[in-house]
Amino acid sequence: MKISQDIKNLAELLDSLQTQTTPTFVNLCARCGNDNNLMDSVVSNLQEAYGKKLGYQKLAGAAAALIKQELMISKNPVLLLIKDGEIRAVFGGIVAQYKLEQALENLSTSTQDF
Numbered sequence: 001m002k003i004s005q006d007i008k009n010l011a012e013l014l015d016s017l018q019t020q021t022t023p024t025f026v027n028l029c030a031r032c033g034n035d036n037n038l039m040d041s042v043v044s045n046l047q048e049a050y051g052k053k054l055g056y057q058k059l060a061g062a063a064a065a066l067i068k069q070e071l072m073i074s075k076n077p078v079l080l081l082i083k084d085g086e087i088r089a090v091f092g093g094i095v096a097q098y099k100l101e102q103a104l105e106n107l108s109t110s111t112q113d114f
Contacts, residue, residue: 007063010070018085023107024055025100028064028078039077042097050104083107 007013017024025043043056059067068078075092081103082088089103 007059008066009063010067013059013063013067014082014085014087017082020055020082020084022053022055023081023083023088023104024057026080026082027056027058028068028080029058029060038094039079042095042100043079045097046100046104054104081107 007016013026017026025046027039027043047054047056064078068074071078071090073090073092077093079091079095079100080087080089081091081100088107091099091103
């Protein structure tokens with residue numbers, strides 16, 4: 001599933017992922033750079049392990065900057081873990097793969113369908 005470029009704020013982002021049955025990482029790429037490439041690699045590694053049970057999308061530009069403001073996050077990059085239209089985890093800055101794995105494990109213990 002591609003995130004529509006028409007998304008302008010956090011409410012629209014969450015609404016667009018409301019019917020998504022699998023967890024999705026959303027990279028808020030207000031300023032895309034090397035940090036985002038590193039996060040792409042880490043999430044790619046996770047996707048190999050989880051397969052189709054894990055989504056990954058990037059949201060760039062002004063919408064990403066606005067959502068970061070709404071969440072009061074100034075770090076780059078920002079990675080959101082969203083399931084059923086709800087933010088389940090927020091990561092700011094470079095994040096180790098094991099932390100993302102822990103968030104997915106916590107998600108699977110709190111819901112039965114992952």
